[in-house]
Amino acid sequence: MSFFSLNKRLxxxxxxxxxxxxxxxxxxxxIAQFISSIYILSENNSIIEVVSDLNIWLxxxxxxxxxxxxxxxxxxxxxxxxxxxxxxxxxxxxxxxxRTKLVxxxxxxxxxLILAFLVSLKALFFFSIYIIGIIIYxxxxxxxxxxxxxxxxVLAITPFFAIILYYKNYSNEIFSHALxxxxxxxxxxxxxxxxxFIGDFTLNYLTIPVKxxxxxxxxxISFCSAIVLIVxxxxxxxxxxxxxxxxYYFNYFFFVFFNYLVWNSNSKVNYQYLHNxxxxxxxxxxxxxxxxxx
Numbered sequence: 460m461s462f463f464s465l466n467k468r469l470x471x472x473x474x475x476x477x478x479x480x481x482x483x484x485x486x487x488x489x490i491a492q493f494i495s496s497i498y499i500l501s502e503n504n505s506i507i508e509v510v511s512d513l514n515i516w517l518x519x520x521x522x523x524x525x526x527x528x529x530x531x532x533x534x535x536x537x538x539x540x541x542x543x544x545x546x547x548x549x550x551x552x553x554x555x556x557x558r559t560k561l562v563x564x565x566x567x568x569x570x571x572l573i574l575a576f577l578v579s580l581k582a583l584f585f586f587s588i589y590i591i592g593i594i595i596y597x598x599x600x601x602x603x604x605x606x607x608x609x610x611x612x613v614l615a616i617t618p619f620f621a622i623i624l625y626y627k628n629y630s631n632e633i634f635s636h637a638l639x640x641x642x643x644x645x646x647x648x649x650x651x652x653x654x655x656f657i658g659d660f661t662l663n664y665l666t667i668p669v670k671x672x673x674x675x676x677x678x679x680i681s682f683c684s685a686i687v688l689i690v691x692x693x694x695x696x697x698x699x700x701x702x703x704x705x706x707y708y709f710n711y712f713f714f715v716f717f718n719y720l721v722w723n724s725n726s727k728v729n730y731q732y733l734h735n736x737x738x739x740x741x742x743x744x745x746x747x748x749x750x751x752x753x
Contacts, residue, residue, distance in 0.1 A: 475555045479534050480527040491745050492519045498748045500622050514578050521574040521586050522618035528567035529593035531560050536597045543658035604667040608648045615644050632698045642687045647737040649680050654730035677721055684714045706747035
């Protein structure tokens with residue numbers, strides 16, 4: 460086998476592993492935790508104080524490694540469904556054997572627990588429970604409507620609570636922003652279920668669209684959207700947001716148009732666009748945090 464062939468195969472394996480652990484998501488989470496720590500969670504701490512705090516680095520990388528491990532176990536249990544819903548992506552990920560995935564999964568979790576232990580015993584306990592929660596979701600809860608969606612969202616935002624606990628910042632404003640994020644991610648989860656309907660239906664994943672149908676799913680999305688706008692209003696009238704307020708104003712225009720598109724969508728491509736629009740909204744929300752202190 461030529462040197463070129465070996466390099467090409469190695470590159471495919473690296474790309475495959477990057478796809479399995481969703482490296483782009485991990486990078487975003489790392490950036491999101493840093494920005495949140497600097498501009499809103501650490502209260503009066505300066506950028507230098509946050510960046511030079513070793514414990515913050517340990518917490519953020521504990522989050523990154525544990526989430527990466529979670530993506531691996533989720534990939535293993537959902538491989539059949541993903542082959543139906545995302546055949547090209549799943550084919551690429553098959554470059555990594557099941558044994559290799561297991562070894563990387565165990566390694567990432569061990570590193571997570573070591574890093575957490577270096578912070579404190581409380582951090583070790585926190586991430587131990589988080590890892591167990593991911594396992595329970597992947598094995599059992601992901602196949603059930605409502606509870607599966609809610610549990611998935613809780614797991615998605617839990618790493619931010621590690622930083623909240625570290626700074627002991629339990630203000631109402633923090634939890635209001637967290638509720639807003641929770642609802643956005645919940646809506647995204649239901650959109651994703653609509654997008655992945657064929658695979659879920661084929662393998663008997665009892666998601667909301669599979670069990671209750673497309674119309675009920677859309678009603679649920681609209682209901683959650685209405686709650687989002689109520690939360691936006693309460694945040695706007697309750698807290699001093701500086702220029703960040705314009706992000707919450709933007710949500711009113713966004714969700715009116717978003718729900719119009721939801722009720723006029725009926726294909727996987729349409730739901731993919733809606734899913735991506737929510738991802739973009741989350742990114743805008745993240746960078747709007749920088750405006751909070753201006």
